[in-house]
Amino acid sequence: MGLIKSFWRFIQKLQSFVGTLLFLIVLLIFSAIILANFMTDSEEGELTAKNSALVLDFKGLIVEQEAFSNDPYEQLLAGDLGGNTRLRDIERAIDLAAEDDNIKMLVLDFSQFAGAYPSKLHYIGRKIEQFKKSGKKVVSYGSLYSQSAYLLASFADEIYIHPQGAVLLYGYGGFQNYFLGFLNKIKAEVQLFRVGKYKSAMEPFIRNDMSDEAREANLELYNSFWDSYLADISEQRNIDEAVLRAGIDNADQLLMDLKGDLGQLALQNSLVDGLKTRAEWISYMQNEVGKGHGKQEINQINLKTYLASKFDRSQLERGNNIVAIIYANGTIMDGVMPQGTVGGDTLSRQLREARLDDRVKAVVLRVESPGGSAFASELIRQEILLLKAAGKPVIASFGGVAASGGYWISANADEIWASPTTITGSIGIFGAIPNIEGTLAEIGITTDGIGTTPLVSAGINKPLPEKLKNIIQSNIENGYDRFLNLVAEGRHMSVEQVNEIAQGRVWTGAKALEIGLVDHLGNLDHAIKAAVSKADLKDYNVVYWEDELPIELQIMSRLFDSESKLADFVASKQKRPELLLMNKITEKLSLFSKMNDPQHAYVLCIECMAGINSQ
Numbered sequence: 001m002g003l004i005k006s007f008w009r010f011i012q013k014l015q016s017f018v019g020t021l022l023f024l025i026v027l028l029i030f031s032a033i034i035l036a037n038f039m040t041d042s043e044e045g046e047l048t049a050k051n052s053a054l055v056l057d058f059k060g061l062i063v064e065q066e067a068f069s070n071d072p073y074e075q076l077l078a079g080d081l082g083g084n085t086r087l088r089d090i091e092r093a094i095d096l097a098a099e100d101d102n103i104k105m106l107v108l109d110f111s112q113f114a115g116a117y118p119s120k121l122h123y124i125g126r127k128i129e130q131f132k133k134s135g136k137k138v139v140s141y142g143s144l145y146s147q148s149a150y151l152l153a154s155f156a157d158e159i160y161i162h163p164q165g166a167v168l169l170y171g172y173g174g175f176q177n178y179f180l181g182f183l184n185k186i187k188a189e190v191q192l193f194r195v196g197k198y199k200s201a202m203e204p205f206i207r208n209d210m211s212d213e214a215r216e217a218n219l220e221l222y223n224s225f226w227d228s229y230l231a232d233i234s235e236q237r238n239i240d241e242a243v244l245r246a247g248i249d250n251a252d253q254l255l256m257d258l259k260g261d262l263g264q265l266a267l268q269n270s271l272v273d274g275l276k277t278r279a280e281w282i283s284y285m286q287n288e289v290g291k292g293h294g295k296q297e298i299n300q301i302n303l304k305t306y307l308a309s310k311f312d313r314s315q316l317e318r319g320n321n322i323v324a325i326i327y328a329n330g331t332i333m334d335g336v337m338p339q340g341t342v343g344g345d346t347l348s349r350q351l352r353e354a355r356l357d358d359r360v361k362a363v364v365l366r367v368e369s370p371g372g373s374a375f376a377s378e379l380i381r382q383e384i385l386l387l388k389a390a391g392k393p394v395i396a397s398f399g400g401v402a403a404s405g406g407y408w409i410s411a412n413a414d415e416i417w418a419s420p421t422t423i424t425g426s427i428g429i430f431g432a433i434p435n436i437e438g439t440l441a442e443i444g445i446t447t448d449g450i451g452t453t454p455l456v457s458a459g460i461n462k463p464l465p466e467k468l469k470n471i472i473q474s475n476i477e478n479g480y481d482r483f484l485n486l487v488a489e490g491r492h493m494s495v496e497q498v499n500e501i502a503q504g505r506v507w508t509g510a511k512a513l514e515i516g517l518v519d520h521l522g523n524l525d526h527a528i529k530a531a532v533s534k535a536d537l538k539d540y541n542v543v544y545w546e547d548e549l550p551i552e553l554q555i556m557s558r559l560f561d562s563e564s565k566l567a568d569f570v571a572s573k574q575k576r577p578e579l580l581l582m583n584k585i586t587e588k589l590s591l592f593s594k595m596n597d598p599q600h601a602y603v604l605c606i607e608c609m610a611g612i613n614s615q
Helices: 002-043 073-078 087-099 116-131 148-151 180-185 213-237 241-249 251-257 262-268 276-291 303-309 345-358 374-391 438-440 465-490 497-499 509-513 525-537 551-559 565-574 578-596 605-611
Strands: 052-063 103-115 139-145 156-165 190-193 300-301 322-329 360-369 371-373 393-405 415-418 423-425 429-435 506-508 541-544 602-604
Touching: 052 087, 052 276, 052 393, 087 103, 087 303, 087 506, 103 116, 103 148, 103 276, 116 139, 116 148, 116 213, 116 393, 139 148, 139 190, 139 276, 148 190, 156 262, 156 276, 190 465, 190 551, 213 241, 213 551, 241 465, 251 262, 276 300, 322 345, 345 360, 345 374, 360 525, 371 374, 371 497, 374 423, 374 465, 393 497, 393 525, 415 509, 415 525, 423 509, 506 509, 565 602
Parallel strands: 052 103, 052 300, 103 139, 139 156, 322 360, 322 541, 360 393, 393 415, 393 423
Antiparallel strands: 190 429, 371 602, 423 506, 429 602
């Protein structure tokens, strides 16, 4: 026994040594990258030369926060670090550039763009509109405009595309895999408990197709998004909306008439202003802003470098009269969770810190979450109530999605602000526990045992005892009643009124305003102003109330900066066609790994997690 313990201690020390060695190697590489970047910047002269173009190079998804794992080394191996663009970075760059005499124009670059929720796209479009009031030009160039990219591009003064390029407009929709047939084949099942006519979460595990209720609710949601999309394109490009719809509906015939030339299709339908090869684009930009320093063909600066050049250490000072922006970003799970997932304990602690800090006068809860654990959601809501009891206003600001648990934690805020295209509501609850007894039996594994009461369960290895099923269903129904009551209390409605608009149904922010689920339509800026007004502040500081990232994650995030060849290499491997289907299946099945509620009760909008946040 002593020999085994000694061996185990040796293994632990070896593991620690290997981890430390890996960290030192990463640190060395990081230092080399920083030095190389410094030398490159030095060769190029001033970071922002006169008459520069600011390139908004949208990378990956547009997010509220970057998501990180509890295991940075695992995340490093997955290549999933630092590949997205934060919304607040885009906002800040646009605002700074509008007042910056060195910036002559804005260039929109979508070559590495992966999409965003509609609310973010429309909001950034409005920021670009404000920028144009400075008298500076906005242009866009690309070889392929996805639907998300084109909405942003439409706010430019001029849009150019490569002659072999295309603009892809196809409407909004959502398709997903249904696993009932597969589960039947492997003799497994998902034991589902739910309340809410429209609560379609987990449908893929109990059906072969979409239910009529889900089809009805989703179609209304998608039509609303599409109407908003076309309205903005019509306004920005000065194209009659009926003509725009007809062009998209008849794109096949129009394209055949042009012998399949997608570039000409975009040009002739006024979606772009011209066709330019890359050489022609460089020549155009050199005429606008001149050549750059060193090896730069164009006098331009990208988003990240521009923000770095504008960094002021005073931004790190919190000062007094703080309006704290606290993020509820990601799936809500019980316990302590890293950035990008809402940990019930983590977010509760951050809210508690803000409550106990005398410098904090108001809180803006920025929600971008489809929900998750009902228990964790309730822990967070209780902290919101304590903040209000302490006399500190709490304003909820909804991003792309604030549904189910995302709405649960917000219902008692002093005010709720949403964008017209925010996905919200989904007031319902469910529980789900797999049963793989049949699967195990197929490979010769059986499960048997005994318990002192009829409530003893074999976990996922046998069906739940009937009495235990009754208990879980009763708890789910009780959870739904609690959900209705807390919404009724927070929104000053009757329980019956809430039940009419609940049932697990998802709404847009615009519709949520009509039915009383939100107070105002607006963005984060509006929510901050509301918090300032509620707290009666004249001078104030806005502070992003976030935990400091571990040094390993900071280093690895820099390593996987979207400019790096290492990130490009990993990304190319992840896009192999043979992996795409498996990735979709494992992503859906990994949902169970996010279900850690101690009572197996979830306020989670699964369709909200995937549906719209894409190209």
